[in-house]
Amino acid sequence: MTEVLFFLSAIVAIGGAIGVIALKNPFNSVLALVVHLIALAMLFLLLHSEFVAAAQVVVYAGAVMVLYVFVSAYVGEDGETWTSGGRLQRFFAFLLAAGLGAELLIALLGSGLKSLADESELPTLEAGFGGAAEIGELLLTKYLLAFEAASLLLLAAAVGAVLLARRRPGGIPEGPRILSVKDLVSSAGTGSMTEGTRGTLAARGMEADRLAERRVAEAQAAKARDAAKSAAASAPDAGSDA
């Protein structure tokens, strides 16, 4: 029975992982990852880690994946999502990943730990192994520092996410144009994200100068027009007086 369950969940987990990589639409990738995570939780259960399996289903397949689904629905599918490097990049990616996989398998399967491969040599488990009570006790005694560090990390991540996703008025921060040293050093047209939204620095400067010149010229013209009008208005009076 254990063998059947193991191979079933292992195949589903690997299939889900392949689905994450192979599916073009990010939304489908997220759904494939949900399948993968649930199969992985089953593998955890087979290893008698009940608490981690439950946390995996509740935290991952429940909360984190909902976040993924929301964001992928918000962002939407933008056409081609595979590699742009073409065949060569895909070939080298496959070579590297396969090499690392083979290395891992050799290291794990060829290790000198004989009892790894022998089920009968595994130690017998105590009654509470992998339960919430044991893990909770470990977290609050032996691993208290790691627990506190994790809570601090979660706080920092929450603050960072709020800062990143904050809605700014007009999308781009308003205010006076600030020149940084980097702007002066970097040549225009490097294709940065800033340039994509606001244009190159030189173009922006020229545009601003042209606007200012036009405004000055318009003001002068209006002043000249007013002066001419008032002169024309006073001229007939002067003529009648004479």
Add this chain to the structure above:
Amino acid sequence: MAITWYLAVSGILFALGLFGVFVRRNPLVLLLCLELMLGAANLALLAFDRYHAQNDGSILAIIVMVVAACEVTVGLGIVVAMHRRGHPIDVDKTRELHG
């Protein structure tokens, strides 16, 4: 089941996640592939937990899940900010994460 089987599955899953990180360009899918690799590491940790009949590896697995959750919140925040500014959701076209 012998522990070796679990470790083999873990190694395969890690290599698959690495391949995905190399090959895909959508940052959302890159985050998913990172999840694959972290999940593979968790599986190896729990397998050795069972091997030693101790719960210490479970603590590390839970910490890994916390770190993954943090990474997801910040990563998805960056993706949303990129989308809101009209940048392409594509790591190859993103050269600078500036304002």
